[in-house]
Amino acid sequence: MxxxxxxxxxxxxxxxxxxxxxxxxxxxxxxxxxxxxIEGIRIAEEHGFKNIEDCIRDGVKLHPGDxxxxxxxxxxxxxxxIGKKPLSEGMNILGAHIDSPRIDWKQHPFxxxxxxxxxxxxxxxxxxxxxxxxxxxxxxxxVCRKDGTTVNIVIGEKASDPVVGISDLLIHLSREQLxxxxxxxxxxxxxxxxxxxxxxxxxxxxxxxxxxxKLLKKKYDIEEDDFISAEIExxxxxxxxxxGLDESMIMGYGQDDRxxxxxxxxxxxxxxxxxxxxxxxxxxxxxxxxxxxxxMQSYFYENIVAELVDLVEGYNYLTFRRCLANxxxxxxxxxxxxxxNYPSVNELKNTAFFGYGIVINKYVGxxxxxxxxxxxxxxxxxxxxxxxxAEVSWQTAELGRVNRGGGGTIAYIMAKYxxxxxxxxxxVQNMHAPWEVVSKADVFEAKNAYVAxxxxx
Ligand code: MN
Ligand code: MN
Numbered sequence: 001m002x003x004x005x006x007x008x009x010x011x012x013x014x015x016x017x018x019x020x021x022x023x024x025x026x027x028x029x030x031x032x033x034x035x036x037x038i039e040g041i042r043i044a045e046e047h048g049f050k051n052i053e054d055c056i057r058d059g060v061k062l063h064p065g066d067x068x069x070x071x072x073x074x075x076x077x078x079x080x081x082i083g084k085k086p087l088s089e090g091m092n093i094l095g096a097h098i099d100s101p102r103i104d105w106k107q108h109p110f111x112x113x114x115x116x117x118x119x120x121x122x123x124x125x126x127x128x129x130x131x132x133x134x135x136x137x138x139x140x141x142x143v144c145r146k147d148g149t150t151v152n153i154v155i156g157e158k159a160s161d162p163v164v165g166i167s168d169l170l171i172h173l174s175r176e177q178l179x180x181x182x183x184x185x186x187x188x189x190x191x192x193x194x195x196x197x198x199x200x201x202x203x204x205x206x207x208x209x210x211x212x213x214k215l216l217k218k219k220y221d222i223e224e225d226d227f228i229s230a231e232i233e234x235x236x237x238x239x240x241x242x243x244g245l246d247e248s249m250i251m252g253y254g255q256d257d258r259x260x261x262x263x264x265x266x267x268x269x270x271x272x273x274x275x276x277x278x279x280x281x282x283x284x285x286x287x288x289x290x291x292x293x294x295x296m297q298s299y300f301y302e303n304i305v306a307e308l309v310d311l312v313e314g315y316n317y318l319t320f321r322r323c324l325a326n327x328x329x330x331x332x333x334x335x336x337x338x339x340x341n342y343p344s345v346n347e348l349k350n351t352a353f354f355g356y357g358i359v360i361n362k363y364v365g366x367x368x369x370x371x372x373x374x375x376x377x378x379x380x381x382x383x384x385x386x387x388x389x390a391e392v393s394w395q396t397a398e399l400g401r402v403n404r405g406g407g408g409t410i411a412y413i414m415a416k417y418x419x420x421x422x423x424x425x426x427x428v429q430n431m432h433a434p435w436e437v438v439s440k441a442d443v444f445e446a447k448n449a450y451v452a453x454x455x456x457x
Contacts, residue, residue, distance in 0.1 A: 003355045004393040004441040005248070019266075019447065020250060020440035026262050027252045028239035032140045033075045033284045033294075036098035036258065040077045040265055040282055044069050047269045049079060052304065055311055062311040065273045070304045075284040075294040078304055079268055083277035087309055088319045090326025090419070091277040092454050094268065095296070095410055096261035096333065097286035100254035101125030101432045103132060103166075103191055105141075105232035110195075110224060112209040119164075119193040121234060125287030129186040131433050133168035137193065138237035143222045143230040151220045156237040163237045164193050193234055236434040243437055249354065250443070255436040257286065259443060260332035260425040267450030277308075278454040286333075286410055296410040302417075324417035328379070328457050330424050330450065331411035335359040336399050337427035337437075345400045352427035354438075357393025357445040361423040364399055366406020373411035375422035382457060383422065390452035393445045397427070424449070 008016060030036045041049075044067070052068040054060070062068065062082050070078040077098075080091075102124050109119040123129065138156025145151070156163040168186070169177050177185060199207030200214055213224050240252025261282045268280040285295030292298065302324070309320045335352045352359040362380065365372025387394050399407055415421045426446045429437040 001356060001395065003353075004357050004445060005355055007393070008441075016440055016444040017247075019444050022266075023259070023262050023443055024240045024242070024250050024252065027250075027254060027258050030098075030258065031100075031138070031235045031254055032233050033098045034142065035140065036261060036282060037071060037074055037077045040079075040261075041069060041071060043265065043269065044077075044079055052080075052307065052311075056307055060311070062308070068308075070300075072298075072300045072304075073294050076282065076300060078279065078281040078301055079265075080277060080279045080308060081268065081271055081274055082312055083274045085276050086319075087277060087312055088322040088326065089276060090323060090328065091279050092274075092457050093278075093327055093329040093414070093419075094264035094280045094332050094450050094454070095329060095414065096264045096280075096282055096425075097257045097284070097296075097410065098261050098282045099125070099284045099287050100235075100256060100258065101127045101287055102254075103127075103137075103193070103234040105193075105227065105230070105234070107228045107230075109227055109232070110209050110213065112206040115199060115208050116197050117195040117206075117208040117212045119195055119232075119234075121191045121193060123188055123191060124233070126432050128182065128433070129188060129191060130168075130182060132191065133166045133186055135165060135434055136163035136237040137165050137234050138163060139232055140235055141230060141232035143220065143226050143232075145222065145226055145229075151222055153220065153232065157239075161237075164195060164234070166191055166193055248441070249437050249439050251435050251437050253434060253436070255426075255428055255438050256334045256431050257332070257425070259428070259438050260334060260446065263426070263443060263447040264330075264332045264450050267447050267454060270451050271454050274454065277312075283410065289408075290410055290413055296413045325419060327417070327419040328382075328453075329411075329414050329419055329421040330383075330453055331373070331409050331414065331421055332425050332446075332450065333409040333411075333423055334425045334428040334431065334438075335361055335397055335423075336431060337429045337439075339429055345404050347398065347401045350396070350398045352395055352397035354427060354429070355441045356395040356427075357442060358387075358395070358424055358449040359427050359442075360394060360396045361398065361425075362396070364407050364409055364411075364423060367403065371406070371408050371412070373409070373415050373421055373423065375411075376420060379420040379422060383424075383453070386452050386456040387449055390448065390456070392449045392452055393441075394424075394449060 200211035243249035243251040363372040
């Protein structure tokens with residue numbers, strides 16, 4: 001196995017960097033699941049995809065080559081390109097998640113303490129809280145008013161915008177704090193976001209908080225109570241960056257799993273008139289167990305496949321069940337990249353390295369593979385064949401040494417339909433930290449691997 005960089009011609013290297021640049025812009029702009037869905041739809045419509053709900057409403061039948069998408073509650077995007085073969089032969093599916101660990105505002109966020117206004121939070125997904133303090137943070141989200149209107153909020157991304165942040169104790173007074181274990185050194189309830197420090201004139205109590213609320217009212221026409229029906233996500237502020245003096249990597253927020261979401265989406269955009277129907281889904285809530293109406297455990301995908309069967313061939317229960325059971329899926333999710341600062345957590349024969357291409361994880365889970373999908377070797381053999389034929393660089397890995405920890409993906413949920421599923425994605429350093437790192441070569445290889453899967457499996 002050779003490092004991928006060595007195989008590229010000068011022209012190919014340019015392609016790798018050009019593709020990485022479109023990716024860098026995507027993750028710089030799309031820092032919430034909703035923002036990913038909006039941008040995903042924009043890209044899809046540019047490539048001729050139509051809203052499937054319009055087809056359902058107008059009774060428009062679908063034919064081979066047609067492209068449709070479903071927007072589920074603004075938080076999931078499922079896309080399909082109808083193939084020439086009958087749906088009962090199954091689909092080739094790419095599935096990635098577009099939610100990432102972050103810090104959410106509570107429903108009653110605002111308070112004031114000695115003339116500093118703050119927002120109270122409840123973190124989302126698996127974070128090391130100590131990584132999220134003393135950083136410039138941005139606010140992204142929606143506020144839903146009682147009249148049914150929704151306001152989109154983004155504060156902290158433009159160079160002229162203010163940022164917010166979470167404070168940490170000065171080193172001079174940290175003797176006691178530094179005795180605590182890392183999981184306690186910053187407590188979850190202490191992740192309070194500083195919002196301001198100027199009191200509103202003539203306000204009698206909580207004047208600084210009142211001033212912040214006045215600013216929000218002026219800019220967005222929203223009241224304090226409107227934040228009860230809001231989702232405000234606190235995320236690292238600013239764009240993703242080229243990483244390393246050779247610019248071979250990208251440092252950015254939310255690359256778990258937007259690196260696989262973007263490469264899966266862009267792979268689908270390269271497909272025209274496929275043999276089998278191909279699909280890409282970008283889903284919410286993976287980081288908290290795939291729950292809720294927008295998580296993979298929701299029936300939204302199954303429901304839309306039933307609609308698809310109806311629009312393509314006329315609804316038939318057996319066709320629908322066969323379509324799901326005969327499908328093949330890459331659960332496009334990230335893997336852990338080897339970190340030279342922490343080599344002890346890996347078993348090096350089964351570890352993912354930067355620059356060696358897309359990673360296959362036969363299983364994830366924890367302990368004795370608990371909670372994992374554990375893909376079938378027959379399926380892995382098929383994938384090896386198509387990727388070798390397409391000259392894609394790929395590697396196989398475990399998340400880490402046995403019994404060192406673990407993780408999960410959406411693979412096991414889709415496997416319930418009896419479809420073949422395996423985890424495969426891009427290796428990430430600093431996973432779940434505010435700034436994660438990937439290799440540009442791996443991003444490029446992942447996209448090509450997904451294209452080969454859609455066309456040839
Ligand atoms: Mn993930
Ligand atoms: Mn994750």
